[in-house]
Amino acid sequence: MPQTLSLHPDRLFPADPDTRAVARRLYAEIKDLPIVSPHGHTDPSWFAQNEPWKNPAQLLITPDHYVFRMLYSQGVALEDLGVPRADGGPVETDPRTIWRRFAERYHLFRGTPxxxxxxxxxxxxxxxDVRLSAETADQYYDVIDGALKTDAFRPRALFERYNIEVIATTESPLDDLRDHRTIRDSRWSGKVITAYRPDPVMDPDFEGFHANLARFGELTGEDVSTWTGYLAAHRKRRAFFAEHGATSTDHGHPTAFTADLSQAEAAALYQRVAAGTVSPADAELFRGQMLTEMARMSLDDGLVMQIHPGSFRNHNGTVFARFGRDKGADIPTRTEYVSALKPLLDAVGSEPGLTIILFTLDETAYSRELAPLAGHYPALRLGPPWWFHDSPEGMRRFREQITETAGFYNTVGFNDDTRAFLSIPARHDVARRIDTGFLARLVVEHRIEEDEAHQLSRALTYDLVKAAYRL
Structure with a gap:
């Protein structure tokens, strides 16, 4: 007999009745505020073409590495979930079969976000209104598949239905941004902007780096064999992205290391990088120098800078060779910030007109390093719990460890950082519930007054993200 699926109205709220009552009042005032999604990886072609998703598997399984990494860990081959192979080899193409494999193993996700x-x-x-299981797999498939065939479930309609005010996608500097032009030219009212992610031409360890550099030069008309030409190419592409709505850059480096070399030293380093004779130490030095160069460019053009360090990308070499990047095999690493960021902060950290948003996958750095840094430097803000810590427990740990030193106003609200479109309203609802629960605890402990909590709940939901990302 299928079990009932119901969402409890008090889910994720504190168990204590007095605290829960305050959380309910706070949540009621902010639950329907517009969604601002300033950083993520949804596909802009969804909104440009506004075509229906083909089937439930394409919508909810195949693009979501949170889903297939768990299934892979339990012995399910990625081919069996329809994940495309890098060599174009055979994978499962029947979406109902993929859906059934997922449904049969849905119990694996108990307790997870x-x-x-x-x-x-x-x-x-x-x-x-029934739980997903092997028994209900076909019922689920039929209901979702039927809905996806209607205009009400096209990407733009869902964007409007869930009151998304703005969403930022993330593109390579080599992207022509044609989907963003299509969206703009369509005169649709939805706001979809891009973000500048220069890793393919900034990280010497990125696959195809030298071919990417050549393409970078072609796109910009700059001589990227020289340091000055390379920097000029970045300035041109940043301006191009800003013309297409970008208000931010994003940098996914292995570490938070930064450097501030003289221009002569930087030029010599770049010559080694461009020639392909770079050592691992030089690759790290170049990435660090470029973070400082990007920060200086942000002072000039106003783009907000995001640094997402600390992931050992593509840790599973077999999966990387077979399926390529972003297939659920990225693993958090220990990340040091105090010494790593000092060259950048010495150069620009006291600039109040600059915003650098720091993220971490190393929670041990919250109270020891990140909160004290953001609680001092005018240029720094702390991004919300990210990736592996985008969870109820992760959000609570974040607030508990950073608030005493950095406060609330050196944070930037919530961003969902997702590839799965329909998880956006779900994730934002979780964040709103956890934040109001945290604020409610401060109220009942008489650390803030309830009127202050109402102001803070709106700030954490809406105001801070708009201000931080200049939206």
Whole structure:
């Protein structure tokens, strides 16, 4: 007999009745505020073409590394989930079969944020009232598949239905941004902007780096064999991205290391990098120098800078060779910030007109390093719990460890950082519930007054993200 699926109205709120009552009041005032999604990896072609998703598997399984990394860990081959192979080799193409494999193993997600997000989507978006299981797999598939064939479930309609005010995608500097032009030229009211992610031409260890450099030069008309030409190419592409709505850059480096070499030293380093004779030490030095160069450019053009360090990308070499990047095999590493960021902060950290948003996958750095840094330097803000810590527990740990030193106003609200479109409203709802629960605890402990908590709940939901990302 299928089990009932229902979303409890008090889910994620504190268990203590007095605290829960305050959380309810706070949440009621902010739950319907517009969604501002300033950083993520949704596909802009969804909104440019506004074509229906083909089937439930394409919408909810195949693009979501949170889903297939868990299934892979339990022995399910990525081919069996329809994940495309780098060599174009055979993979499962029957979406109902993929869906059944997922449904049979849905119990694996118990206690995870993925379970929270998916249950929200099933109940709130598709109106399902029984739990997903092997027994209900076909019922789910038929309901979702039928809905996706209607205009009400096209990307733009869902964007409007869930009150998304703005969403930022993330593109390579080699992207022509044609989808963003299509969106703009369509005169649709939805706001979809891009963000400048220069890793393919800034990280000497990025696959195809030298071919990417050549293409970078072709796109910009600059001589990227020289240091000055290379920097000029970045300035041109940043301006091009800004013309297409970008208000931010994003940098996914292995570490938070920065450098501030003389221009002669930087030029000599770049010659080694461009020639392909770079050592691992030089590659790290170049990435560090470029973070400082990007910060200086942000002073000039106003783009907000995001640094997402500390992931050992593509840790599973077999998966990387077979399927390419971003297939659930990125693993957090220990990340040091105090010494690593000092060259950059010496150069620009006291600039109040600059915003650098720091993220971490190393929670041990919250209270020891990140909160004290953001609690001092005018240029620094702390990004929300990211990736592996985008969870109820991760959000609570973040607030508990950083608030005493950095406060609330040196943070930037919430961003979902997702590739799975329908998880956006689900994730934002989780963040709103956890933040109001945290604020409610401060109220009942008589650390802030309830009127202050109402102001803060709106700030954490809406005001801070708009201000930080200059939206």
């Amino acid at each position: 993925s379970r929270i997000w998916h249950d929200w989507v099933y109940a709130e978006v598709f109106g399902l």
